Amino acid sequence: MTEKKSLTRRTFLQGTAALGALAALTGCTSSSLEEAPVNQEAIDGGEVEVRHAWCQMCGPARTSCSTLCYIKDGRWVNVEGNPAAGNNWGRGSRSLCAKGQAAMQTIYDPTRLLYPMKRVGEKGEGKFERCTWDEGIQAFADKLKELADDGMPQALGMLSPQFWPVLAQMGRRFMNVYGTPNYMHSAICASQRAASKRISIGPKADCAPKQMDKTELLVIWGANPENSAVNQGQPANIVKQKARGMKLIDIRPMMDQLTSKADIWLPIRPGTDGALALAFLNVIIGEDLYDHDFAENWCNGFDKLAEHVKQFSPEWAAEKTGLDAEQIRTVARIMGTTKPMGILYGNGIGDQQNDGNWECVSICLIEAITGNLDVPGGGGAGKVAPPPLVKTSAIDILTDRMPESDIDKENGFAPGVGNLVAPEFPRWYQGPKTWESGGSTAYYKGLMSILSEEPYPLRAVLGQGSNPFGATRQPKNVAEALKKLEFYVVVDTHWNSSCDYADYVLPACSHYEAGQQFATKNSPAGTFIGMNQQIQEPMGESRSDWDFLLDLAVAMGYGDDFWGGDMDECLREQLAGSGITLEQLREANGGIFVERTDGAKPTDPVYQNYGELFAMLPNGKVQCYNEWIGGKPNCMETGELGFLPEYSGPPEGIAETPDLVEEYPLIISDVHAYRLCEHSYYVSIPYLRELQPYPWVRINPATAKKYGIADGDWVKIESPYGWCKLQAQYFEGISPEVLMARRGWWQSCEELGLPGYGSLDGGADTTVLYNTDIEKFDPFHSSMAKQTLVKISKTEEGEE
């Protein structure tokens, strides 16, 4: 025995038993601004240097957590949360999540892409040779000029799974100047939920409580903050309020970590949340638990909704959701009578189901008709913070440069929307007022235009910081599209699983190597501003994402609109008027905190400010009967949207497709976010991979035993659309009819000797399992199902 990685069960239990004699302590906060963070002597003596960075482990160009990075002998060795910035629970917090703690390992990852590469073999064959940056950028610019000469600039699509600033600001500016509206957004995103909220209760109203210290009941519904935003305030606040006495109901297929703290858990079948929401409305209205004053004064078509939901009884929903009808009724009553109530709903629903729009609309209506909107502790109703003391500006995306076509003019579309290859939202919805950032195409549908050539094929695609084999569903179809695509350019830190299909693959550096973005955080105590200081020179020939777009713009002859290709000039423009110079920011090792001296404190807003909240909605009221979207074309322009919430359910489900159940008896879904990864990235990082060495699938032990599958066995998982192999992890906190996995295993981890796995059939990616029939996507916002039926069998690791 040379090492012992973890306590055994025996020793662990002995430990916990002894410790039990002591007990709880609350309210003790150990962190303080004054306490020495780390070997202060080493810092004072110059052995250790401290630099500031915005943690990018939750995605490229994110600026949620300010960090202090400790550099010794030229190497970044440690990182911690910056207590001055106001991360997580506020000033003084030095906390960081697991991913954030491992940030150093991302820049030293031996699997980093270091040199520009040019394809020399067939697409998908993987034959590449080194080239120069200039060659790659010039080739891309030449292709873009060719498209423009053909009168088809819109044949360029830019992939952007999340609205990350590099593409949402600089990229969008490039697109507007060049003339393509095809910003290819994943449709698996918070913006789906935001749109459903906008059309039902208005953009300014909210279901999640912004004064949770007053919330009596919190419903976590398909949200996953303990995995997707560990250090961004919510988990800390939820466990704190739970200790205060807040009741917690959790609606998720798996017993996640916060679920384990809940008073009631509804282990719902993946993809059936819409049915549950309709049954809640049925009970709340049917049993007269709604707020009559609100229904009478602030609801559009309440009676029509009341009549409509009569058909959705708890018994009807029980059949769909796999839940007990009486439990549905009980929870509906609790939600109808406990005030104030907030609903924290997240990416698990809304944008990962075929009927995500009506699902989220229904949740918004529950929050509204129970009288919980805009009351302290209910939905929204945040305190009004004093204004920021440092004012900066975002990059102007030059919306006015996008040519407005006759179709745009005639229909009131935002400029360019008439040219979208596959509108993410209906074109009529993408007007200048509702979609001010410009038009968007749905990622998957846009890629499929290459195969269908309807209404025209995309001819060039830029995949910058986005792996289309991981950012959308069914990589087999994506691979076919990329094979046929004329020109595919990848800019990434790693050789992602789509790179074999690229014409050029250009190496991006991390933001830790670039020093080209800043952000602010405002709090009652003051305003923090910090810059990504360059922690070290870019690895190999890697270059920053910002510089790539600037260089491309210059190569296109757009230098005048892009600061002559100088990012520093762009940054200076954003800082103009802030009172802080770029040089000051670059020198501020811990960022700059401007203290509030006027004594201003957060103030109470005007509560129940419904006139203003609902001003944008038809008749100025909550859309129980939706006159904003009802009767208008869907996003496919193949039919009309309805006025009242409907349930369609997953494309394959136990209740939905009983014929399939005999062959495919189990439901599978996967977690959208996991606390050790960022989508399909970071299983190359040793500290993170150590905690999840193999592609896992959670399975109830009773189910596994039925198939002769032991804990840790490899399992072949087959759906009607594809198959993959994952390693079984026994878990009691999941229904015997459900499996849950995590997507994205293409990266290897050299330090631990652990492999990467394929993204196509036979690999380890659940995305191959799902139905991608475009006709079944959400007709309003293009969300696609992430649930299907599967059969399982025991197998071995490796190729078959």
Next chain:
Amino acid sequence: MSKQYGFYVDTDKCIKCWACEIACKQWNGIQAGTVARRKVHEVTTGTFPNVTRKFISLSCMHCANPACASVCPAGAITKRSEDGIVVVDKNKCIGCHYCFMACPFGVPQYTDEGMEKCDCCIGNGVTPGDTPHCVMSCPTQALQFGELAELGDAVSQMTAAEIVGTPLASANATAGPTVTAATVVMTPDELAIDDGGEKVAAVNSNGC
């Protein structure tokens, strides 16, 4: 002894995010795939849908009477009189594993350098008694650190009523931990109590 520092684990607040584990590794320069001075453990009980999960972050207990130190033939393990932190001198450690056998918590682990365990971060430059990095990193403030007397006082004030009449009062599963008097405080948690192994369905270090 003038002072005794210890950890406090609030199992109601721990969300098994693993921040403490990785914070411990990065600040103590521990390579992935080797040892872990701190681990987040999970106890899952019951069967679907009546399941309970509890998460407990543990490292060395810095016992009042450390059995590891008593048995060490090389005199490599010391309980510091000024703060009660138990430390190991790797220059003296001969890697004999006696301390692992003696420790009721199975804490000592070994690399080629010698025995590895928590030293409350004093080896990486944190002033003894200041907050170790695992505690500083905790996103939900589930993990705390302080003088045991203060932690104990707070505990007795807050939850004395809860302790009486619970299985916790007679929770000594073995004589070992009692004799060594671990200095870690936890929330009362009947699920973490072993009543002969019946209640405990699974204890995982990884996953989910």
